[in-house]
Amino acid sequence: MELSDSGLGMFFRAALDIPEIPFGEMLWESAQRFPEKIAVIYQGQKMSFRELDGLVNSFANALSKLGVKKGDRVALFMTNRPEYIIAVYATARLGAVFTPMNPTYKEEEVAHQLQDSDASVLVVQESLYPRVKTIRQRVNKSLKHVVVIGQQAEEGDSLFLDLIRQSSPKHPPQVQISWTEDLVALPYSSGTTGLPKGAMLTHQNLVANAIQFISSGRITEQDSMLICLPFYHIYGVMLVNGALYSGATQVIMEAFDLELSLSLAQQYKVSLYYAVPPILLVLANYPNLSAYDLSHLRYIMVGAAPMAPEVAHRLQEKTHVPIVQGYGLTEASPVTHLNPVDQGQIKLDSVGLSVANQEQKIVDPETGEHEMEPGELGELIVKGxxxxxxxxxxxxxxxxxxRNGWLYTGDIARIDADGYVYIVDRKKEMIKYKGFSVAPAEVEAVLFQHEAVADCAVIGKPDAESGEIPKALVLLQGGARIEPEAxxxxxxxxxxxxxxxxxxxxVSNIPKTASGKVLRRVLIEAEREKAEAQAAAEAATVAPEPVETAEPDETPVETAMSDETPVDEASVDETPVDETPVDEASADEASADDMPEAVQADAVDTEPASELDAVVSEEMDAAPEPLPDEADTDEEQSESESDSDSESVVTSEALADEAAAPEIEDQTESAAAPSEEEATPPAVEVDVTQEEPLVAMSDEAGVSSEPEETGEPEETGESEAIGEDRAPEDDSEAMMAASDADLVDAPPEAAPSEPAAS
Structure with missing residues (x-):
């Protein structure tokens, strides 16, 4: 791929044809194209696209029987597992909305999201079930059903396994979907007031971003993707969608483990490894990295927090694998920028180029209107x-x-002469801890509940390993005494x-404005000055000049870190990211606790895979039956003749027959099933192997950098739907992908007929 020299013009990715299909049918199309190809590998179990699609149909029919209909919210409270994927796509096929929940949430946080989203159904894994039971009475107004992934549920609740076994694997009747208006996802992210709120994502949003991601990353059915990043996070959702629609195989980890991830990468010849900066640091410092065969890796994608270029350089030197970075946010589904995947086009300190079908500007952060020149700092805004x-x-x-279709990210950025974007700072105050956003106000609200606290402020303190750590400045009540650890x-x-x-x-006081607002920037600046003073003091004593008349002072300067500072997590690596890695045995002992919550399930028991025994319907071998009207679908279900004692992790062996050749039910008066030609719309072929060059924008040619506004979502005036407060920069955490080459070449008929439209 040819790029013009820097300074001759900016580069952008040419426009893509986005197929106007409902999000839930993306998997269905892949099941038609790659029926027997392995879609998911989880704890040694494998599942084909056909099997996965059949299970999605079964659970969709089960949810329909529970009363789930278009527009209803279905909450998902679990770690990474096949059931997550099944629940997401089953919900979408009914025209309902899935709202993923962080499995580290405590009871109060669970209650808030269930109440705010008005979820009518909750799907929860058994180890998290107790948290739900304790707040059940508070959320009963909207929550009608709880589905448990496990072996035991209280009276009135259902078991995921039982619902699957009792339901038909045939496609549920198609629901009429407004591609640009109807919601399909409601992920929550922290707000500047501390209250998480939902971002309303439509079918168009997720379908378009999947195509943008697949194209930029050049993902094909030949790829094998290792995914340890959480499915409840928008980054994880994007990875799953990209894998399923491209036909790639995804190797799922419930939580990150360094050695296991490398073993899986070697065993399954993983070509795409997805990470966040703390994982990158662990990999770069791991002394036994060369013991693993990583020759199949095409690139390592990193995102969710700023990446230290020094760490990426070090890892590239060890593995000879390109490290590509990107950027995005929940409000953009999430990908907005990706580096090219070609080694020679990667800029490690940049988040890359704008994805296809997106307009971008750097504007004056004060007015939000005046567009800045290349190289000048301003707020990044995007549209698409x-x-x-x-x-x-x-x-x-x-x-x-x-505003006017433009998403104001809240991040300060600049664009260079080649069109690459650099994120410089966040406009507002969110703390970025290991790729996660922490709202200071939320933490302060908890601190104020303690009887010893008179006043407080929470800020982000720079940290080499975590990016920032939440630090509390506390003014105690008169006469109160308490230890920091408490x-x-x-x-x-x-x-x-x-x-x-x-x-x-x-502290003795908390600086505030006349109106009572905490002067957080004053506190942050004071923290930076202290850190700089400490660094200067340490630098001055690193190598003291010898003095002939006196012995050099060998007394080391103590660090400014207080003994009160907790060390509640095992350190991944005590070496700052810009220093030479420490080749010590301890470097390979990083545990999940060393990883950000973005890649682990903190305080969540991981659950072993087990067979979904004998979920095999005798009807699956029978001839196709007449397709029912929508009203009759609840009566169509598979009869199971055997029981299972195991916990319900879906496996291919257990469900091969049930998932076989799932049919699309149609609301037709015909007494016979439609022919294959009638029932199966043409699959949308996405040719991700065909490279289209990045287009050089010559200033002399007067070519605009803004692609045509062909895929822009329509603006909505719905007053019912729009979240609590949160500035999008808090989820700049979101994505960080990598990629380039660009575009998916969709065929002219990129908007196929929907299966079995009613």
């Missing part, structure tokens, strides 16, 4: 078919974040692990 509809139940916040434990018992305070400093 992947930009959310708005925030759930928060029209005012939506109006501030989306306050940290107080917060940790009430919030998810990544929101825990990592350092406490007692």
């Amino acid at each position: 078919p992947h930009v959310m509809q708005g925030y759930w139940k928060a029209p005012e916040e939506t109006a501030r974040t989306i 306050l940290m434990e107080f917060v940790g018992s009430r919030l998810a692990g990544y929101k825990r305070v990592r350092e406490v400093e007692f």
Whole structure:
């Protein structure tokens, strides 16, 4: 791929044809194209696209029987597992909306999302079930059904396994979907007020972003993708969607483990390895890395937090594998920028080029209007078919974040002469801890509940390993005495692990404005000055000049880290990222606790895979029956003749027959099933192997950098739907992909007929 020299013009990715298909049918199309190809590998079990599609149909029919209909919210509370994928696509096929929940959430956080989203169904794995039972009475107003992935459920609740076994694997009747208006996902992310809120994502948003991601990353059915990043996070959702629609095989890890990830990469000849910066650091410092055969890796994609170029350089030297970085946010589904995947076109300190079908600008952060020149700093804003509809139940916040179709990211950035984007800072105050956003106000609200706290402020303290750590500045009540560790434990018992305070400093006052707002930037600046002073003091004593008349002072300068600072997690590597890695045996002992909550299930018991025994319907071998009307679908179900004692992790062996040749049910009056030609619409072929060059924008030619607005989502005036408050920069965490080459070449008939449309 040819790129023009820097300075001659910017580069952009040519426009893509986005197929206007419902999100739930993306898997169905892949099942038609790659029926027997392995779609998912989980704890040694394998499942084909055909089998996975059949299970999605079964669970969709089960949800329909529970009363789930178009527009209803279905909450998902589990770690990475095949059931997650099944629940997501089953919900989408009914026209309902899935709302993923962080498995590290404590009871209060679970209750908030269930209440705010008005979820009518919750799908939860058994190890998390107790958290739901304790708050059940508070959410009973909207929550009608709980489905448990496991062996035991209380009276009135259902078991995932039983529902699958009792339901038909045939495609449920098609629901009429408005591609640009109807929601399919409601992921929650922290807000500047501390209350998580939902980003309303439509079918268009997720379908468009999947195509943008597949194209930019050049993902094909030949690829094998290792996914340890959480499915509840928008980054994980994007990876799953990209794998399923491209036909790639995804190797799923429930939680990150360094040696296991390398073993899986070697065993399954993984070509695409997805990470966040802390994982990159562990890999770069792992002394036994060369013991694993990683020759099949095409690239390692990194995102969710700023990446240290020095770490990426070090890992590239060890593996000879390109490290590609990208950027995005929940509000953009999430991918907005990706580096090219070709080694010679990667800029390690940049988040890359704009994805296809997206417009971008750098604007004056004060006015939000005046466009800045290349190289000048300003707020990054983007526009395209992947930009959310708005925030759930928060029209005012939506109006501030989306203006005339432009999504204001809240991140300060610049664009270089080649069109590469560099994220410089965040406009607002979210703390980025290991790729996760922590809202200071949420942590402060918990601290204020402690009787010893008179006032407090929470800021992000720079940290070489985590990016930032939440630090609390606390003013105690008169006469009160308390240890810092006690306050940290107080917060940790009430919030998810990544929101825990990592350092406490007692102060005599909290600076505030006349209106009572905390002057957080003053505190942050003071923290930076202290860090710089400490660094300068340490640098001055690193190599003291010998003095002939006196012995050099060999007394080391103590670090400024207080003894009160907790060390509650095993350190991945004590060496700052810009220093030479330490080749010590301890470097390979990193555990899941060393990883960000973005890649682990903190305080969540991982559950072993087990067979979904004998979920085989005798009807599957019978001739096709007449297709029922929608009203009759609840009566169509498979009869199971055997039982299973095992916990319900879906496997291919157990469900091969049930998932075989799933048919699409149609609401037709015909007494016979339609022919294959009538029932199966042509699959949308996405040719990701064909490279289209990045287009050089010559200033002399006067070519605009903004692609045609062909796929732009329609603006909505719905007052019902828009979230609580949260600035999008808090999920700049989202994505960080990598890629390039670009575009998917979709055929002219890129908008196929929907299967079995009613």
